[in-house]
Amino acid sequence: MRFLQASLTVISVFTAGLVGVTSAVTHDEHFVPDAVLRVTEEERKQSCVPSKEILVVNGTSPGPSLRFTEGETVWIRVYNDIPHQNLTMHWHGLTMATAPFSDGTPQAAQWPIPPNHFFDYELHVPIGMAGTYFYHSHVGFQATSATGPLIIEEKDHPPYDYDGERIIFLQDVFPDTDEFIEEALLAVPMEYERAQEIVLINGKGGGRTDPGAPCNDSLSVINVEPGKTYRMRLIGGTGLSIDILGIEGHDNLEVIEADAAYTERHPTSIMQVSPGQRFSFLLHTHAHPDKQRYYIQLESREFGGVTRSFAVIDYGRPANDPTPEVYPPASPPITLPPTDPYWLEYSLRPYNNSEHPTASLAALDFPTAAEVTRRVNITSHLSIPQGGLVYKINGYTWNEGLVSEPYLVSLYKDGGSNWPSMERALQNDGLDPITYAFPALMGEVIEIVVQGTGSEGNGTETHPWHAHGAHYWDLGSGAGEYDAEANEARWRSSIGHPVKRDTTNLYKYSGKAQNGTLSAWRAWRLRIDHPGVWMIHCHLLPHMVWGMQTAWVMGNQSEVLGLIDRPGVEGYLTYGGSVAGNETNSPEVVEFFPLSDWQDGAVGDGTK
Numbered sequence: 001m002r003f004l005q006a007s008l009t010v011i012s013v014f015t016a017g018l019v020g021v022t023s024a025v026t027h028d029e030h031f032v033p034d035a036v037l038r039v040t041e042e043e044r045k046q047s048c049v050p051s052k053e054i055l056v057v058n059g060t061s062p063g064p065s066l067r068f069t070e071g072e073t074v075w076i077r078v079y080n081d082i083p084h085q086n087l088t089m090h091w092h093g094l095t096m097a098t099a100p101f102s103d104g105t106p107q108a109a110q111w112p113i114p115p116n117h118f119f120d121y122e123l124h125v126p127i128g129m130a131g132t133y134f135y136h137s138h139v140g141f142q143a144t145s146a147t148g149p150l151i152i153e154e155k156d157h158p159p160y161d162y163d164g165e166r167i168i169f170l171q172d173v174f175p176d177t178d179e180f181i182e183e184a185l186l187a188v189p190m191e192y193e194r195a196q197e198i199v200l201i202n203g204k205g206g207g208r209t210d211p212g213a214p215c216n217d218s219l220s221v222i223n224v225e226p227g228k229t230y231r232m233r234l235i236g237g238t239g240l241s242i243d244i245l246g247i248e249g250h251d252n253l254e255v256i257e258a259d260a261a262y263t264e265r266h267p268t269s270i271m272q273v274s275p276g277q278r279f280s281f282l283l284h285t286h287a288h289p290d291k292q293r294y295y296i297q298l299e300s301r302e303f304g305g306v307t308r309s310f311a312v313i314d315y316g317r318p319a320n321d322p323t324p325e326v327y328p329p330a331s332p333p334i335t336l337p338p339t340d341p342y343w344l345e346y347s348l349r350p351y352n353n354s355e356h357p358t359a360s361l362a363a364l365d366f367p368t369a370a371e372v373t374r375r376v377n378i379t380s381h382l383s384i385p386q387g388g389l390v391y392k393i394n395g396y397t398w399n400e401g402l403v404s405e406p407y408l409v410s411l412y413k414d415g416g417s418n419w420p421s422m423e424r425a426l427q428n429d430g431l432d433p434i435t436y437a438f439p440a441l442m443g444e445v446i447e448i449v450v451q452g453t454g455s456e457g458n459g460t461e462t463h464p465w466h467a468h469g470a471h472y473w474d475l476g477s478g479a480g481e482y483d484a485e486a487n488e489a490r491w492r493s494s495i496g497h498p499v500k501r502d503t504t505n506l507y508k509y510s511g512k513a514q515n516g517t518l519s520a521w522r523a524w525r526l527r528i529d530h531p532g533v534w535m536i537h538c539h540l541l542p543h544m545v546w547g548m549q550t551a552w553v554m555g556n557q558s559e560v561l562g563l564i565d566r567p568g569v570e571g572y573l574t575y576g577g578s579v580a581g582n583e584t585n586s587p588e589v590v591e592f593f594p595l596s597d598w599q600d601g602a603v604g605d606g607t608k
């Protein structure tokens, strides 16, 4: 066993003035994390595609559900047991308020976890964050299968009454491996023309695949009882498909949560969910159902052909009875509409009830237009040089190869040599062209306008834009150019104010726009009050591979480093992670550890 005293000394020196001497959380061999996830690569047969290598979490995809309670601090140890790929884990939608180094973003928050290593992630879940989340890798295309539900429960009572809850977790399956797809996407000319083959509901699916072929694989069964109300937690864990979902015989659904914030009840007959979005809706089951099983029908939209997939809700059996296999129907029982770019737009309102103050936080503190200190455009453009596909955001393509050292690692190592400059950024529409990051200062109130433009093929696409860090108030969206005053007037003349979200769509509308012209917008308003490094990006995995990502550095060096200076906790730098790809394996450079004795036999090399 090798002691890493050398690295500890190095780190202690440069953070000496910042880190308080406190009682320690020490990650030695006695440290027991609250949860463990192990990611492996295995040959698997998923519904409707041939057997191939996929990543699984603890042996399954989706991986196990994690459940924690708001107000808790938990440690999750993630092992990379994949032989030849890096890995990270991102806790999608959770505000890593006091633990930005646990956000799981390669080149932003951390070096990726190399094979046979692990990383201890700290999730500090503030009160008021109860809701529906998921976890997924943030490396390449891995999130297609290295993913699973993450539920944060209320410390007290949820604000809505229901008899039970069920998860509906959506995933795309592709006929090829992640690595094959990534390589083909990046080929010049681009070589991957397939969309998802089908969408899985809780890991299973069957119906109609993208090539238009029937797929008679068995379906997931969700057990319910008559005359009850269920909270259905719908998780958009897909990597490409935008999906519409309805339930045969049950069209009085009520949305009560969007992206982990409670909303006022909003009636709807169908749900529309994009990659990265989560919703809860109430399902009122029939007191006297006419049959035992009703189909959940789901259809993909936007990319590729229409795929149709099913699951069933089953009134018939107690939850602990083995369920016989159920197959797709001969013909679809319901008709689902096309994508609606106006669905839920301007119509959701934050939950607001003084009897449930922690569920009502999104109704407080909405920044007025007068408080906005700066507006930043994120303008995306798809170019097609020699037939390859590249997304540029304000002129830059942000991918894992662009940034030489993760911003937070640079902060730990030398106080942030790779830290953006606000001066440079202000001369360049908000983006610092040296570090490829958008800086923001604590206390600013920013309006971010995500703008779409016509591609070099004169086309447009729908993009679910996702923000890490604090959630934003979603000001809405539209075709063409953003008109701040008209949008403000629209809100002024309606009752209430926007909800807080973390993933909302930039829509394609007509699908056509001349190269470079503004085709669509989505506007967000946020208070900069969470120091850290946060990615803001399109959540379509192919678009991420093509660079449709931005990094935001919020707060200055001391504000971000100051987060490690908390009573009762020591060693917030990084954990068992190593700097991947440095064969010298010198502890001074390779690993950052808690400011306490720490042995790499116990932490980091994944052997225990």
Ligand SMILES: *[C@@H]1O[C@H](CO)[C@@H](O)[C@H](O)[C@H]1NC(C)=O
Binding pocket: 035, 036, 037, 038, 058, 064, 065, 066
């Ligand atoms: C994942 O598997 C490990 C053993 O490989 C186990 O210790 C851990 O509890 C599992 N995690 C969950 C969330 O089930």
Ligand SMILES: *[C@@H]1O[C@H](CO)[C@@H](O)[C@H](O)[C@H]1NC(C)=O
Binding pocket: 216, 327, 329, 330
């Ligand atoms: C699907 O497979 C099941 C089980 O083998 C079978 O009972 C059913 O008839 C099949 N359905 C179709 C449409 O082929």
Ligand SMILES: *[C@@H]1O[C@H](CO)[C@@H](O)[C@H](O)[C@H]1NC(C)=O
Binding pocket: 350, 352, 353, 363, 364, 496, 497
């Ligand atoms: C929330 O309710 C309080 C008390 O009824 C009210 O004063 C406030 O304006 C409401 N906020 C919103 C956003 O509706």
Ligand SMILES: *[C@@H]1O[C@H](CO)[C@@H](O)[C@H](O)[C@H]1NC(C)=O
Binding pocket: 456, 457, 458, 514, 515
């Ligand atoms: C895009 O539109 C321009 C102007 O109409 C036209 O010259 C060009 O050929 C179009 N490009 C493609 C790929 O259709």
Ligand SMILES: *[C@@H]1O[C@H](CO)[C@@H](O)[C@H](O)[C@H]1NC(C)=O
Binding pocket: 375, 376, 377, 429, 451, 481, 482, 518
């Ligand atoms: C943002 O884009 C709009 C066009 O939609 C433009 O009028 C405005 O000047 C831009 N603002 C900044 C700060 O770049």
Ligand SMILES: *[C@@H]1O[C@H](CO)[C@@H](O)[C@H](O)[C@H]1NC(C)=O
Binding pocket: 381, 455, 456, 515, 516
């Ligand atoms: C398309 O528009 C972009 C952005 O305005 C521009 O840089 C590029 O040269 C244009 N390409 C063609 C083929 O006109």
Ligand SMILES: *[C@@H]1O[C@H](CO)[C@@H](O)[C@H](O)[C@H]1NC(C)=O
Binding pocket: 442, 556, 557, 558, 559
């Ligand atoms: C960061 O901002 C704080 C004010 O919040 C200030 O006191 C501090 O000096 C700044 N640190 C740096 C490194 O600029």
Ligand SMILES: *[C@@H]1O[C@H](CO)[C@@H](O)[C@H](O)[C@H]1NC(C)=O
Binding pocket: 084, 085, 086, 111, 112, 114, 579, 580, 581
């Ligand atoms: C893993 O990440 C490191 C550091 O970013 C990089 O140098 C290396 O090429 C990556 N390995 C793989 C297999 O992608």
Ligand SMILES: *[C@@H]1O[C@H](CO)[C@@H](O)[C@H](O)[C@H]1NC(C)=O
Binding pocket: 581, 582, 583, 584, 585, 586, 589, 590
């Ligand atoms: C690897 O570590 C050595 C010192 O151990 C250092 O000199 C070198 O720059 C590092 N390489 C990279 C790519 O970080």
Ligand SMILES: [Cu+2]
Binding pocket: 462, 463, 464, 538, 539, 540, 543, 548
């Ligand atoms: Cu996109």
